[in-house]
Amino acid sequence: MILLSILSPIENIMEQALRWLHESIGLPWAWAIVALTLIVRMLLVPLTVRQIHSMQNLQRHAPEMKAIQERYKNDKLKQREELMAFYKENSINPAASCLPIVAQIPVFISLYFVLKDFEKEVFPDYPSSDLGWLNLVPDITAPANSHWSGYLLIVVYAVSQLTSTLLMSTTMDRVQRTMLIVLPLAFVFVIVNFPAGLVLYWVTSNLWTTGQGLVTRRQMPKPAQPTKRSSRTPARGQAAVKEQGAKNGDDAKPPQPAAPRKVKRKKKARR
Numbered sequence: 001m002i003l004l005s006i007l008s009p010i011e012n013i014m015e016q017a018l019r020w021l022h023e024s025i026g027l028p029w030a031w032a033i034v035a036l037t038l039i040v041r042m043l044l045v046p047l048t049v050r051q052i053h054s055m056q057n058l059q060r061h062a063p064e065m066k067a068i069q070e071r072y073k074n075d076k077l078k079q080r081e082e083l084m085a086f087y088k089e090n091s092i093n094p095a096a097s098c099l100p101i102v103a104q105i106p107v108f109i110s111l112y113f114v115l116k117d118f119e120k121e122v123f124p125d126y127p128s129s130d131l132g133w134l135n136l137v138p139d140i141t142a143p144a145n146s147h148w149s150g151y152l153l154i155v156v157y158a159v160s161q162l163t164s165t166l167l168m169s170t171t172m173d174r175v176q177r178t179m180l181i182v183l184p185l186a187f188v189f190v191i192v193n194f195p196a197g198l199v200l201y202w203v204t205s206n207l208w209t210t211g212q213g214l215v216t217r218r219q220m221p222k223p224a225q226p227t228k229r230s231s232r233t234p235a236r237g238q239a240a241v242k243e244q245g246a247k248n249g250d251d252a253k254p255p256q257p258a259a260p261r262k263v264k265r266k267k268k269a270r271r
Helices: 002-023 029-043 045-060 062-071 076-089 094-116 148-168 174-186 196-219 236-248
Strands: none
Touching (some): 029 094, 148 174
16 A cells, blocks of 8 residues: 555556547557657666666776675675775766666556556546557457467567666676576566556567667777776786886886995095
C-alpha cells in the first residue's frame, strides 16, 4: 500500500500521457507506449550523459584500481578502504553507471499498474480503440504468456537486454558485469506474467540503450589520461622521466646528483 501511494503521482502521469498520445496525436495504444518510452528515455538523457562520463572515468583509472586490487587481494577490507579512498580522491562515483536503470524502475512499476487496470479505468472511455500491435499482439493488456506473440516479445526482450548490457558495462568488473547479464535473463521467468504492453515498453527501452551504446562508441572521443595525482600513483617527476625515456627508446633513470668538484689547494712556498 505504501508503494502504491508513493507511485500514484507517477502512475497518474503515465496514464495521462498515454491518453494524450492516443487522443491528441492519434496513436494506437501500443504505439503510444512506444512513444511514451522514447519520451521517458529522452528525459533521462542528462542521467545517461552522467553515466557515460562515469564509465569513461572508470575506464581511465582502471589500471590503477586493478593495481590496488592486486596489492590488497589477500585483505578484502583493506582493499575496499583503499578503493573508496581512491574513488574520493579522483571524484569517481561507481554507482553513476546505474542511474538510468534505477530512474526507470518507478516508471516501469507505475506503467505496470496502469496497464493492469487499463480495461477497467481507461479502455471504457475508448470502446472502439485497438489494443493490438502490428497484427501480432492481440491485446497489450493481457499477460505476455497468453499468446505466442508474447513469447516472441520475451525473446526480443532477452536479446535486447543482453546486447544493451554488454554495450554499457564494458568498464565494470567481471562480477558486476555477470550480475547485470544474469539477472535480466532470470527476470524472464517473472516478466512472462506481465502485460504484453509492459514488455513492449522494456523492449523499446533496451533498443534505445543498444543504439545509444553504438553511437557512444563511435562518436565519443577517447578520454585523456588523468592528470590528477593520487597518493596511490607514481609521482609526477618519476612518471615524466619514464615517459621521456620511453620516447628516447631507452630505460629512463632518475637523474643522479652531480659529484662534488674537487679543488686543489696550492702549496705554500717554504721560506
